[in-house]
Amino acid sequence: MESTWKAVDEYVATRLLGEDRGLIEAKRRAGAAGLPSIAVSGLQGKQLYLLARSIGAKRILEVGTLGGYSAICMARALPEDGRLITIELDPRHARVATESVAAAGLNGRVEVRVGRALDLLPEVEGPFDLTFIDADKSNNPAYFEHAVRLSRPGGVIVVDNVVRNRTILSDSPDSSAEGARRLFEAVQRDARVEATVVQTVGEKGYDGYLMAWVLAGL
Ligand code: SAH
Ligand code: DHB
Ligand code: MG
Numbered sequence: 001m002e003s004t005w006k007a008v009d010e011y012v013a014t015r016l017l018g019e020d021r022g023l024i025e026a027k028r029r030a031g032a033a034g035l036p037s038i039a040v041s042g043l044q045g046k047q048l049y050l051l052a053r054s055i056g057a058k059r060i061l062e063v064g065t066l067g068g069y070s071a072i073c074m075a076r077a078l079p080e081d082g083r084l085i086t087i088e089l090d091p092r093h094a095r096v097a098t099e100s101v102a103a104a105g106l107n108g109r110v111e112v113r114v115g116r117a118l119d120l121l122p123e124v125e126g127p128f129d130l131t132f133i134d135a136d137k138s139n140n141p142a143y144f145e146h147a148v149r150l151s152r153p154g155g156v157i158v159v160d161n162v163v164r165n166r167t168i169l170s171d172s173p174d175s176s177a178e179g180a181r182r183l184f185e186a187v188q189r190d191a192r193v194e195a196t197v198v199q200t201v202g203e204k205g206y207d208g209y210l211m212a213w214v215l216a217g218l
Helices: 004-014 022-030 042-054 067-075 091-103 116-123 137-150 173-188
Strands: 057-065 081-089 110-114 128-133 151-159 191-203 205-214
Touching: 004 042, 004 173, 004 205, 022 067, 022 091, 022 116, 042 067, 042 116, 042 151, 042 173, 067 081, 067 091, 067 110, 067 128, 081 091, 081 116, 110 116, 110 137, 110 191, 116 137, 137 151, 137 173, 173 191, 173 205
Parallel strands: 057 081, 057 128, 081 110, 128 151
Antiparallel strands: 151 205, 191 205
């Protein structure tokens, strides 16, 4: 099955994804610097871009930058005066991301902040139209809480990797799976948001993301 998912991703990507020099370069740099290849796929990045576009996002927050691939995807949707803040723990990842963002011509719109997300999020100034959470999965419940607080009414929050090959169903003590389960419990109780999960297959295997909408009437 996995090889079929990959082949279909390739088929679609060839037809629907344009040649974005900035993204190609970001991928190359991340590889050359030895960063793990766990960025969103090209098609997933396009989805984030389309989401940002469709809601007319002007302010975007990201938790977990890696080499800047998803940040560049989302920042492509921003108007000239739009801003994306992305938080990264590893200074090496942040450096690669900053270079790739600049090479993509987006340094005026993207700010990479270096540090633990839990330390930096209290200082971040909202409100945001869109938040993408994609860092250490064990802290997802805390990141989600910050994201709701920092969202504008009617804002959107996306959390990557909440299915991870069905680990969510196991009661394994794996901290990522545990983070996902605690996230679902928190979202279930949270009257400020409406949420769903889209399960995904493709070049990144079997996974899924949570999408939440922060009620407009808060
Ligand atoms: N969003 C990226 C992929 C992020 S991978 C993309 O799709 O292109 C996850 C990143 O989160 C890694 O770079 C890792 O260093 C970072 N990270 C892990 N723990 C973190 C923490 N506590 N605070 C901030 N970033 C963290
Ligand atoms: C992996 C994938 C991700 O999208 C991520 O954010 C972290 C890890 C993985 O495949 O291991
Ligand atoms: Mg991810």
